[in-house]
Amino acid sequence: MNVTVRTEPEPGERRVAATPDSVRHLVSVGLGVSIQKGAGNAAGYFDAEYVAAGATIVPSIDLAKCEVLLHVRPLSTADVRKLPKTAITVGLASPASNLAVVDELRKRGVTSFALELVPRISRAQSMDALTSQALVSGYRCVLEAAIRLPRFFPLYMTAAGTIPPASVVVLGAGVAGLQAIATAKRLGAKVSAYDVRAASADEVRSMGGTFITLELETADGAGGYATELAADRAQRQQDLLAPYLAQADVIITTAAIPGRPAPRLVTKSMLAGMRPGSVIVDLAAESGGNVEGSKPGEDIEIRLAAGGSVTLVGMKDAASTMAYDASRLYARNVSNLIALMTVDGRVQPDFTDEVVDGACLTRDGTVNHAPTLAALEAESAPKKAAK
Numbered sequence: 535m536n537v538t539v540r541t542e543p544e545p546g547e548r549r550v551a552a553t554p555d556s557v558r559h560l561v562s563v564g565l566g567v568s569i570q571k572g573a574g575n576a577a578g579y580f581d582a583e584y585v586a587a588g589a590t591i592v593p594s595i596d597l598a599k600c601e602v603l604l605h606v607r608p609l610s611t612a613d614v615r616k617l618p619k620t621a622i623t624v625g626l627a628s629p630a631s632n633l634a635v636v637d638e639l640r641k642r643g644v645t646s647f648a649l650e651l652v653p654r655i656s657r658a659q660s661m662d663a664l665t666s667q668a669l670v671s672g673y674r675c676v677l678e679a680a681i682r683l684p685r686f687f688p689l690y691m692t693a694a695g696t697i698p699p700a701s702v703v704v705l706g707a708g709v710a711g712l713q714a715i716a717t718a719k720r721l722g723a724k725v726s727a728y729d730v731r732a733a734s735a736d737e738v739r740s741m742g743g744t745f746i747t748l749e750l751e752t753a754d755g756a757g758g759y760a761t762e763l764a765a766d767r768a769q770r771q772q773d774l775l776a777p778y779l780a781q782a783d784v785i786i787t788t789a790a791i792p793g794r795p796a797p798r799l800v801t802k803s804m805l806a807g808m809r810p811g812s813v814i815v816d817l818a819a820e821s822g823g824n825v826e827g828s829k830p831g832e833d834i835e836i837r838l839a840a841g842g843s844v845t846l847v848g849m850k851d852a853a854s855t856m857a858y859d860a861s862r863l864y865a866r867n868v869s870n871l872i873a874l875m876t877v878d879g880r881v882q883p884d885f886t887d888e889v890v891d892g893a894c895l896t897r898d899g900t901v902n903h904a905p906t907l908a909a910l911e912a913e914s915a916p917k918k919a920a921k
Contacts, residue, residue: 535880536566537602537872540595541573544607546850548576548857549864551604551625554587556865560872561588564879565602570595577857602881604868606861611638619643622881624868626650626663627895629906630792633913636906639896645883646895649867650792651903653892661871661889665709666863671852672713672788675815676702679784680721682813682833682845688722699724703782704743705775705799705824706789707734710817714786715741723784728775748774772801780807785814787824795822802826802836810842819848 537560539552550573552560557567567589571581581591597603597616605625611634617623619642627648629636639646649663659665680687683700690697702718704711707729718725719742727738728746735745750771779785779800785808789797796818805814805825816828827834831850835843853860875883875890885891894902901907 535564535601535876536568537604537881538568538595538600539573539604540570542606543610543613546854547607548851548854549606549861550574550577550579550857551606551861551865551868552584552589553577553579553862553865554583554589555862556869557584557587557589559866559869563873563876565872565876565881566590568592568595574861577861579858579861602872604872606864608632609635609639611635614638614642614644617642617644621645622883623647624649624871629895629903630794630909633906633910636895636901637910640899640901643899645897647871647883647893648895648903649871649893651893651895652867652871653889655888658889658892661867661874661893663864663867666867667853667860668709668788669713670856670860670863671817671849672710672786673717674852674855675710675786675788675817675849676714676717676721678847678849679786679813679815682847683784684811685783686722687718700783701726701781702784702786703727703746703778705729705785705787706817707731707738708788708790710788711786712737712741714788715743718784718786719743726778728778729789730771746775746778750774768798772799772804775799776804776807779804780809783809783812785812786817787814788817789824790818790821796824798822798824798826800825805836805844805846806838808838808844810838810840810844813845813847815847815849817849817852820850823848 560567569584569589569591571591571593600621602622608626608628621644623646629648652658652661686697687700689699700723702723702725704714704727707727715725715727726744726746738745787799789799814825816823816825818824819828819830828846828848830848832848834846836846837843875881883890896902
């Protein structure tokens with residue numbers, strides 16, 4: 535059975551769904567691998583390396599002939615319409631925000647696996663692409679802040695005087711937030727962090743950060759994520775966080791709720807109270823933004839009444855900016871899932887396996903993921919009523 539990898543069509547996406555290392559893994563379980571010519575160039579993986587690993591380089595990819603298609607970014611409806619009904623796809627799908635694509639996958643009868651849906655259990659950790667890519671993104675956010683902040687991160691004691699360390703506040707202590715804490719600490723900053731989940735305090739301290747304790751109840755959700763806050767509680771959270779943000783040189787926001795817009799943590803009035811020259815990096819800019827006014831891929835200068843400004847950085851394609859290592863981790867997540875489903879050189883998903891069934895988005899003309907199915911039915915209900 536053949537596995538296909540193409541150049542990612544999304545502008546600006548530099549990652550690739552297979553690396554020479556993951557190709558060797560796929561070949562070792564009996565699969566053939568076809569890589570589009572130059573598919574890994576932007577990530578730093580070149581055709582000769584793929585050939586040495588056992589792949590075949592092809593000039594272009596005919597989706598109509600794909601048996602197993604690996605991808606990074608979610609497929610488009612146009613892509614899905616070209617796939618044969620027997621196709622299997624594996625990659626990120628963002629099902630909550632791509633319901634039209636999910637519907638097309640269902641109509642085509644394609645068996646699709648969304649890496650966002652991989653169960654958060656110990657046996658599936660090696661397939662958890664959300665975690666691997668969040669690791670890259672959290673690291674990158676700190677670098678983006680450091681190059682924009684007009685001062686040092688670490689403490690320096692010199693003959694000309696002492697330079698105090700920068701104060702960094704991280705909002706959201708999931709994988710990306712914890713990596714941001716660790717990276718900022720390595721650069722010598724004084725780091726504190728906040729998250730609404732109960733387990734976060736110990737996790738923040740384990741990374742060397744100081745946990746910000748607010749007089750609020752925790753809000754733990756399924757799978758280790760937070761739940762969405764009610765409006766009055768969200769407002770209270772903002773009020774309590776404001777004094778901490780006013781003393782920060784750098785703020786990094788990483789909070790996310792699967793299938794929902796990013797929670798609003800920082801308002802324009804809170805930005806107005808920050809120090810001149812400070813930097814705030816919003817990792818969630820692409821999903822609505824943790825910070826009011828952030829825009830993906832843009833730096834916005836916010837003028838302060840007392841003079842000076844604050845730089846608001848909206849992150850875009852964060853993991854893609856470090857495509858070599860992001861691809862290395864992502865491709866291994868993918869190959870581990872594929873290997874789990876491969877028997878005698880063929881990808882044959884066993885849906886009695888909780889990992890396989892949990893990661894499956896569509897199969898046999900149905901939507902296998904209950905929350906996505908409910909969202910799709912809710913979206914189609916008004917259209918049916920109108921008819």
